[in-house]
Amino acid sequence: MSSETSGTPLVEIKDLSIAFGGIKAVDQASVDLFPGEVVAILGHNGAGKSTLIKVLSGAYKRDGGQIFVNGEEADINNPRDAKQYGIETIYQTLAVADNVDAAANLYLGREILTSFGTLDDAAMEAEARKVMGRLNPNFQRFKEPVSKLSGGQRQSVAIARAILFNARILIMDEPTAALGPQETEQVSELIQQLKKEGIGIFLISHDIHDVFDLADRVAVMKNGQMVGYARTEDVSKDEVLGMIIMGKCPAGAVAGPGAMQEA
Amino acid sequence: MTDIPTLHGAAKVDKESPFIRFLRATEIDARLLGMIAALILIWVGFHFYGHFVNGFGAFLTPRNLWNLSVQTSSIGVMATGMVLVIVTRHIDLSVGSILGFSAMSMAILQVWILPEFLGLGHPMIWIITVVFGLLIGAAIGAFHGYLIAYLSIPAFIVTLGGLLVWRGAAFLLARGETISPVDATFKHLGGGPFGAIGSTGSWIVGLLGCTAAVALIFSGRAQRRRFQFPLRPVWAEAFLASVSCGGIIAFVLLVNSYPWPKGIVKQYVAANNIETPVSEIFISHGFAIPVLIMIAVGIAMTFLATRTRFGRYVFAIGGNPEAAELAGINTRWVTVKIFALMGMLCGLSAVIASARLNSATNNLGTLDELYVIAAAVIGGTSFAGGIGTIYGAILGALVMQSLQTGMVLIGFDAAIQQIVVGTVLVVAVWIDSVYRRRAK
Numbered sequence: 001m002s003s004e005t006s007g008t009p010l011v012e013i014k015d016l017s018i019a020f021g022g023i024k025a026v027d028q029a030s031v032d033l034f035p036g037e038v039v040a041i042l043g044h045n046g047a048g049k050s051t052l053i054k055v056l057s058g059a060y061k062r063d064g065g066q067i068f069v070n071g072e073e074a075d076i077n078n079p080r081d082a083k084q085y086g087i088e089t090i091y092q093t094l095a096v097a098d099n100v101d102a103a104a105n106l107y108l109g110r111e112i113l114t115s116f117g118t119l120d121d122a123a124m125e126a127e128a129r130k131v132m133g134r135l136n137p138n139f140q141r142f143k144e145p146v147s148k149l150s151g152g153q154r155q156s157v158a159i160a161r162a163i164l165f166n167a168r169i170l171i172m173d174e175p176t177a178a179l180g181p182q183e184t185e186q187v188s189e190l191i192q193q194l195k196k197e198g199i200g201i202f203l204i205s206h207d208i209h210d211v212f213d214l215a216d217r218v219a220v221m222k223n224g225q226m227v228g229y230a231r232t233e234d235v236s237k238d239e240v241l242g243m244i245i246m247g248k249c250p251a252g253a254v255a256g257p258g259a260m261q262e263a
Numbered sequence: 264m265t266d267i268p269t270l271h272g273a274a275k276v277d278k279e280s281p282f283i284r285f286l287r288a289t290e291i292d293a294r295l296l297g298m299i300a301a302l303i304l305i306w307v308g309f310h311f312y313g314h315f316v317n318g319f320g321a322f323l324t325p326r327n328l329w330n331l332s333v334q335t336s337s338i339g340v341m342a343t344g345m346v347l348v349i350v351t352r353h354i355d356l357s358v359g360s361i362l363g364f365s366a367m368s369m370a371i372l373q374v375w376i377l378p379e380f381l382g383l384g385h386p387m388i389w390i391i392t393v394v395f396g397l398l399i400g401a402a403i404g405a406f407h408g409y410l411i412a413y414l415s416i417p418a419f420i421v422t423l424g425g426l427l428v429w430r431g432a433a434f435l436l437a438r439g440e441t442i443s444p445v446d447a448t449f450k451h452l453g454g455g456p457f458g459a460i461g462s463t464g465s466w467i468v469g470l471l472g473c474t475a476a477v478a479l480i481f482s483g484r485a486q487r488r489r490f491q492f493p494l495r496p497v498w499a500e501a502f503l504a505s506v507s508c509g510g511i512i513a514f515v516l517l518v519n520s521y522p523w524p525k526g527i528v529k530q531y532v533a534a535n536n537i538e539t540p541v542s543e544i545f546i547s548h549g550f551a552i553p554v555l556i557m558i559a560v561g562i563a564m565t566f567l568a569t570r571t572r573f574g575r576y577v578f579a580i581g582g583n584p585e586a587a588e589l590a591g592i593n594t595r596w597v598t599v600k601i602f603a604l605m606g607m608l609c610g611l612s613a614v615i616a617s618a619r620l621n622s623a624t625n626n627l628g629t630l631d632e633l634y635v636i637a638a639a640v641i642g643g644t645s646f647a648g649g650i651g652t653i654y655g656a657i658l659g660a661l662v663m664q665s666l667q668t669g670m671v672l673i674g675f676d677a678a679i680q681q682i683v684v685g686t687v688l689v690v691a692v693w694i695d696s697v698y699r700r701r702a703k
Contacts, residue, residue, distance in 0.1 A: 059589060079590065093586075097582035098583055099650060104575060108586075108587065109591035119570055119572060122486055
């Protein structure tokens with residue numbers, strides 16, 4: 001794999017497999033991520049990339065394989081476990097509770113409590129104002145249920161939730177799918193900023209144009225298997241497209257088990 | 264961050280009617296107003312129907328309203344729990360049967376078992392019995408919750424099964440017998456002349472209530488100022504304070520104007536060697552204990568639903584179960600807790616219902632599930648999940664009970680009563696859905 005990057009990887013997924021009713025959604029997939037690095041996981045719809053990442057975030061239980069966080073084997077069985085390891089996920093569906101406000105969503109599952117053990121809504125809202133001020137300075141609708149917000153505002157709520165708790169590993173599943181050009185630009189800036197802070201980021205996308213310029217490396221999946229890995233500077237967009245569509249590994253890439261076998 | 268956010272939609276205010284502006288300033292929920300209006304309509308309607316058709320308007324009398332408050336308690340207590348159940352997109356059809364089973368278990372404990380060990384009328388009997396009843400209810404509810412959350416059986420099916428199982432089990436417990444009378448102290452938990460706190464007690468409760476209402480308004484204002492949130496105009500705050508205090512005092516005056524019946528006064532006079540003639544004695548009922556229980560449950564459940572982590576999780580699960588799970592909430596465990604709480608409230612209602620009848624019968628609580636669900640839904644709890652309030656459910660229970668009582672008072676047949684209650688439920692939900700669509 002990426003021998004250029006040195007040290008202990010932040011996350012290392014080894015030979016991970018998961019099957020749903022006999023269909024191998026992810027088959028012996030391996031990928032790693034270093035601090036301050038952006039790795040794009042690419043593939044068609046149904047290639048297994050979202051499933052792979054949902055195992056890492058604890059939404060699915062794996063059937064086989066190992067996950068290492070900072071070199072130590074991690075036991076991730078549910079989303080709470082993943083958060084313990086500093087793994088935060090922004091889901092494609094955003095996964096926000098529509099009927100409660102932004103602050104409640106940001107702190108969902110990790111509420112700030114007063115000394116009496118009750119919810120400290122004022123403190124949560126104050127913190128929410130801070131973090132949202134960083135992400136989206138125009139955001140003012142803290143009192144309204146999230147269902148009243150626009151797609152971009154909901155996205156910023158989802159992102160704010162992920163970065164609020166000092167995540168070390170951030171997973172973004174189609175982060176810009178619901179966004180307009182200006183908001184997409186904001187997300188790109190945010191990713192650059194988080195990189196500088198030493199956070200490792202997995203970007204999941206089926207559209208190479210969304211992520212190619214943001215990513216340091218790409219990992220391409222097809223039919224649940226890894227086609228190959230490449231540094232973005234070593235390959236062209238077309239070559240990566242070839243990996244996605246045909247499973248054909250170019251010269252600049254390291255072939256994985258799912259690569260098309262040369263005759 | 265530094266600028267104080269203006270009231271949202273400040274620019275629109277000019278175009279709005281004074282009524283909308285009033286609602287905005289006081290932040291009163293229009294739904295709440297609608298429900299109170301409906302309630303007043305029902306009360307006045309039944310009163311004048313009785314007045315003109317039967318020649319006797321019996322509804323708006325202290326006696327009827329006092330009884331109405333007692334009759335609402337049992338359903339009202341359970342309706343607060345049903346809100347949480349429905350908010351999480353579940354249903355509990357078994358509440359009436361859990362009530363029946365708990366009541367029967369408590370009756371057996373306090374009538375057949377405890378007197379043998381403690382002696383008849385021992386002061387600990389009622390305490391042990393109530394705790395036992397709450398635990399039985401909670402245990403049954405937790406068991407239902409376990410089946411729903413961990414074995415993934417739909418709540419409808421689990422509690423439909425529970426409806427039959429616990430009704431049958433209650434029959435088996437006492438071989439179908441009616442157990443009566445219950446413990447003398449326990450009986451007071453169901454109301455009645457001795458199950459009310461009297462005039463002085465009611466004034467104390469009322470004044471405490473007023474103090475709490477004013478304190479809440481002040482602390483809310485202080486909180487808003489501290490975090491620079493928009494404040495309500497002072498006149499709106501004053502209006503809210505006077506309405507809530509006025510309402511509380513009116514309620515106290517009402518329950519205090521309902522005197523003990525002559526017969527009870529006679530007994531009382533005889534027992535206490537009072538010289539004054541019976542006809543000159545006016546002893547107020549005051550708040551009935553079951554009503555105080557319901558109010559306490561309402562406050563506790565509102566606190567639980569809005570101020571605690573558990574309540575936040577309940578509403579988040581209702582809004583988006585998947586998001587709640589992904590946010591790291593143990594949704595299954597929360598579900599078990601919700602049903603356990605529902606069961607415990609059934610146990611509490613069983614205390615009220617069996618104490619009120621001074622007996623436990625095999626059919627106690629039959630069809631209560633429907634009234635409880637109707638109360639929650641009329642009170643604005645949405646079957647789509649994520650929306651509902653505790654006070655709404657209690658008001659809903661009051662609406663249901665008012666209809667029921669009113670029709671009995673004006674002499675409608677049981678058959679017509681059922682038809683009216685059923686129709687009102689459907690119409691109320693229809694109006695609610697229209698209102699919600701408009702609000703969006």
